[in-house]
Amino acid sequence: GESVGLHLPTLSVQEGDNSIINCAYSNSASDYFIWYKQESGKGPQFIIDIRSNMDKRQGQRVTVLLNKTVKHLSLQIAATQPGDSAVYFCAENGGSNYKLTFGKGTLLTVNP
Amino acid sequence: GAVVSQHPSRVICKSGTSVKIECRSLDFQATTMFWYRQFPKQSLMLMATSNEGSKATYEQGVEKDKFLINHASLTLSTLTVTSAHPEDSSFYICSASDRTGAYEQYFGPGTRLTVT
Numbered sequence: 001g002e003s004v005g006l007h008l009p010t011l012s013v014q015e016g017d018n019s020i021i022n023c024a025y026s027n028s029a030s031d032y033f034i035w036y037k038q039e040s041g042k043g044p045q046f047i048i049d050i051r052s053n054m055d056k057r058q059g060q061r062v063t064v065l066l067n068k069t070v071k072h073l074s075l076q077i078a079a080t081q082p083g084d085s086a087v088y089f090c091a092e093n094g095g096s097n098y099k100l101t102f103g104k105g106t107l108l109t110v111n112p
Numbered sequence: 113g114a115v116v117s118q119h120p121s122r123v124i125c126k127s128g129t130s131v132k133i134e135c136r137s138l139d140f141q142a143t144t145m146f147w148y149r150q151f152p153k154q155s156l157m158l159m160a161t162s163n164e165g166s167k168a169t170y171e172q173g174v175e176k177d178k179f180l181i182n183h184a185s186l187t188l189s190t191l192t193v194t195s196a197h198p199e200d201s202s203f204y205i206c207s208a209s210d211r212t213g214a215y216e217q218y219f220g221p222g223t224r225l226t227v228t
Contacts, residue, residue, distance in 0.1 A: 008153050032215050043116075043205050043219035044156070089155060093215055098144060100217065102155045 008087065010107045019077040021088050021106045028071065029095030035064060035075045036089045038105070044089060047075070077108075085110045115139055116208050118220035125196055125227055133191045133223045135206030141186035142208035146217060147179070150203040162189055196227040 013019050025033070031052035036044035050057045050064045050073075057064050063076040073090050087107050091100040115138040125131050135145060144163050148156040160176075162168035162183035170176045180192040189208075193200055203224055207217035 034215070036219075041203075041222070041224070043118075043207075043222045045219070046216075049215070098209060098215065099146075099158060099161065100215070101158070104155050 008105050008107045010109065012109045012111060013080050015080060015082060015110055015112050017080055019075075019080045019084070019108060019110075021075045021077075021108065023073040023075075023090035023103045023106075025071050025073060025090065025092045025103065027092060027094045027101070030092035031095060032093040033064070033066060033073050034091045034100065035062075035073075036091060036102075037084075037086045038089060039086045047088075080108075080110050082110045082112055084108060114210070114218040116142075116206065116218045116220040118204075118206055118223050120223060121221060122224045123226070125225070127197055127227055128195055130192055130194045131196055131225060133193075133204055133206075133225070135189045135191070135208070135220055137187045137208045137210075137218070140208075140210045140218075142189070142210060143186065144209040145183055145189040146207045146209075147181060147189075147191050148205045148207070150205060150222075152203075156205060159191075193225065196225070198227045201225055201227045 034049040035047040038044045048059045048062050048064050050066050055066050061078045065074045087105045089105045090103040117136045119134045147159045150156045158171050159174045160168040160170045162181050164183050164186050168181035183189040203222050205222040207219045
């Protein structure tokens with residue numbers, strides 16, 4: 001879904017399906033990107049990262065795709081499980097050495 | 113490894129009082145610590161960056177006299193919300209990096225502040 005104001009984009013999937021969460025970033029100077037998972041009432045948890053010299057990186061059940069041409073990042077989760085239900089944020093470094101700027105977030109709900 | 117704790121996890125205070133939140137790196141030395149604020153259903157907004165032994169660098173729009181940050185040691189940073197008001201109610205999250213200029217940040221569990 002599209003984000004409007006304070007409403008988080010949401011994605012609802014069935015357990016076992018693959019999930020794709022998208023993120024558009026704005027700073028063309030960004031050369032490092034991270035996906036975080038945040039469960040309700042907790043701090044963000046690192047999932048996977050990617051540098052701008054790559055367009056794809058795979059982890060355990062997760063894949064991150066980077067399209068620098070259109071400044072788009074996606075997170076693919078294979079065989080989504082109920083424990084994957086959370087808000088997912090992308091973050092970019094804006095070309096800086098240490099500061100991260102977080103995207104709006106997407107609420108993923110996995111239905112059993 | 114790379115565990116960051118925050119204390120307290122929840123705090124309720126009266127308007128006009130000050131509240132201190134602690135952020136500790138438990139198994140590494142944090143050369144840089146970050147403080148974020150997160151309102152419900154919104155993203156994390158960076159408030160300030162602090163390096164051990166030096167003054168914090170605040171993001172635009174964040175009042176340094178209201179949000180006092182102290183990074184006195186390589187394992188501890190504190191955020192004090194002075195003269196808190198209801199609009200300061202939020203989820204405050206710290207993160208820490210174990211290398212200067214590194215991208216990797218390890219996040220704490222957050223502190224829920226409610227000002228009545």
